[in-house]
Amino acid sequence: MRSHRRAERVSAWRGVAFAAMIFLLAGGGGFVRAAEDAPKAQPVGDPALEARALKLGHELRCLVCQNQSIAESNAELAHDLMNQVREQLAAGKSEEEVRAYLVARYGDFVLYQPPLKASTVALWVGPFVLAFTGVFALWRALRRRAREEVPTLSAEEAARAEALLRDTDERGQS
């Protein structure tokens, strides 16, 4: 039993190490590619403005490679949209206005944090409902189990059980 558990732990550590390696490789690869494509994206001169643009860009989802933000993606469209974000911020527009500009064209899909409305209620409330249902079911099951009567043994049955246990112990040792 014990050694088995240790084996489990070792394999778990191996899994973590493997995942870390994959993560590093993937991250490293992404970094190299981003560096290669750097001239395509045009950071603006003002570092504060660029920081704002990047922060906003990280909240906006790329439509081509759908699991990356437009700040991370190397898709052409992501570069175009990032440049739009920069231009509009530089022209004095607020973050909210730029966000509205993109939502008007591409829909709520571009937002990593979609607004709470009728069509997105399940998305926002669903996890809490599921978690609550799970906890409630667990609580009820535990309470039922606690209330169940533990069967008591008569003196005769207890003696028999003891004898059986002793028997298996001895056999186990031999």
Add this chain to the structure above:
Amino acid sequence: MKLKHLIPFFIFVALLGLFAYAFRLDPREVPSPLVGKPAPTFALPRVDAPETIVGPDDLRGRPWMLNVWATWCVACREEHAMLMRLAREEGVTLLGLNYKEIRGDASLDTSRISPREEREAALLRARDWLARHGDPYRFSVLDLEGRVAIDYGVYGVPETFLIDAEGIIRYKHIGPIDERVWREVLQPKWAALEGATR
């Protein structure tokens, strides 16, 4: 066996149904918020006569389709014969939005090209392509930087918008049009738009 014990099974079946449904959806097809809204206006040069600037208002009064294309787009080549058929046999008015003809072509190094050179090259390539494969468009316009395409929420080529006589976008199709797409999806919508105009 009590019915209660079957509950996990029912939940499992319900989840299975949900997954089966979700697998049939295409997450790449993002619904456009522009459907039901006026087609964004633009003023772009015509491919065949770049000194003439045109916009969506030039097609007001009858339904039309805006088709986003480029010579480097393989799927556009695929749908081109279909567009020719639509223009010739179905009487569909097509406006071609040529999307990033030069800078969208991944095989070209466009880092040192001047805006004038880019425009000249784009005109040459687009005209040559239309001359060789046939021109299904009432006219095509040049969107070199892809800005008008962003206004239309374009995120790939080809894409096609159905626009009614009042200039309202009625439908957006993502990807190439083939005979099946036309027959099952676009043709009924197009017929409805034409019927409304008459």
